Amino acid sequence: MTLLADIEADIEAMVTCESPSSDPVAVARSADLVARIGTQRLGAAPARHGANLLWRWGGEPKVLVLGHHDTVWPLGSLATHPFSVAGGVMRGPGCFDMKAGVAMALHALAALDDLDGVTLLITSDEEIGSPGSRTLIEESAAGCAAALVLEASADGGALKTERKGISMYTVRAHGRAAHAGLEPHRGVNAALELAHQALTVAALADPQRGSTVTPTTFAAGTTSNTVPAGGEFAVDVRTALGDEQDRIDAAMRGLQPVLAGATLEVTGGRNRPPLPGSASAELFARAQRIAAGLGLPPLASAAVGGGSDGNFTAGIGIPTLDGLGAVGGGAHAADEHVLVDRLPDRTALLTALIRDLLG
Structure with a gap:
């Protein structure tokens, strides 16, 4: 089989082994499959940390290759949404984000004669904020000269050189129930308190500094004729700057009730620090030079709002380059797809970049 056929076969096997983050049985089954494919391609079995898979070669860590299944x-x-390949386009749930990237990482490393200094980590909970793998990610990255993240590319194959930091909160209001028709004045309306708080929270955004603060899901009350005694809403925060993450965190924790008799409870906090352009600049320039030397299409860069495990590696000071995975689009959506003809050249770029970093 050709390299492309092998990569396609591995992606198909992974995509057809469904692995929603919140299903431990499915994720464990996927980890077993990825471990088998990785062992076949790399000639070595991974260390298992739950459903996270870790390969490490040599003593001194130099390069971390990072992905999730x-x-x-x-x-x-x-x-x-069945797996399919037609007209040069691969489709299937999770093919773009990011099972193609996992397969590419395995084949890129398999093409290297010397893996001394390389660590490969494939995590199992990235899509829910990496609550169980963050420590392993940071420990694996410590001391490395570079972290290369196989998340899918941005539009047109651009590498992701900046990512916003992410914070997530829940704002709960506690009031007092009363009959909405007979004696509403005896109640303390938690829904109304939440409405006041949602306006306050939304006003924390600062578009000029790249900060968004978005109230999202709401829930309050029990029946249509009862003053709501409780309720809550979720808040999604994205910040390009670390000090903005600090500012908004302090403001969220300082929220005060508006209605007499109401109380507030704020939980949650920072999930991922920002990945600033300074963390990726040197690596991106190196990748551009290598791509030109291989005769590949020129590389573009993109700043994106979504987070990845690369935020964690950048957060501990490791130079990090993201979006090295598949070219395509539609992540998390019905039109998720991968451009098949770009799989070999992106894999070759990754191989050359790792070789250069090890050199």
């Missing part, structure tokens, strides 16, 4: 797609998605 969990997806946002629930079990049964293959019934409505």
Whole structure:
């Protein structure tokens, strides 16, 4: 088989082994599969940390290659979005984000004669914020000269050189129930308190500094004729700057109730620090030079709002380059797809970049 055929076969095997982050049985099954494929391609079995897979070669760590095998797609998605390859386009749940990237990492490393200093980590909970793998990611990155993240590319194959930091909060209001028709004045309306707080929270955004603060899901009350005694809403925060993450965190924790008799509870906090352009600049320039030397299409860069495990490696001071995975689009959406003809050249770029970093 050709390199492309092998990569396609590995992606198909991974995509057809569904792995929603929130399903431990499915994720464990996916980890078993990725471990088997990785052992076959690399000639070495990974160390298992739950459903996270770690390969390490040599003593002194130099390069961390990072990816994840969990997806946002629930079990049964293959019934409505089956794996397919037609007209040079691969489709299937999780193919772009980021099972193609996992396969590319395995084949890129398999093409190297010397892996001394390389660590490969494939995590299992990235799509839900990496609660169980963050420590392993940071420990694996410590001391490395570079972290290369196989998340899918940005539009047109651009590498992701900046990512916003992410914070997530829940704002809960506690009031007092009363009959909405007979004596509403005896109640303390938690829904109304939440409405006041949502306006306050949304006003914390600062578009000029790249900060968004978005109230998202809301829930309050029990029945349509009862003053709500409790409720909550979620808040999604994205910040390009670390000091903005600090500012918004302090403001969230300082929220005060507006209605007499209401109380507030704020939980959550920072999930991922920002990945600033300074963390990726040298690596991106190196990748551009290598791509030109290989005769590949010129590399572009992109700043994106979504986070990845690369935020964690950048957060501890490791130079980090993201978006080295597949070219395509539609992550998390019905039109998720990979451009098949770009798989070999992106894999070759990764191989050359790792070789250069080890050299």
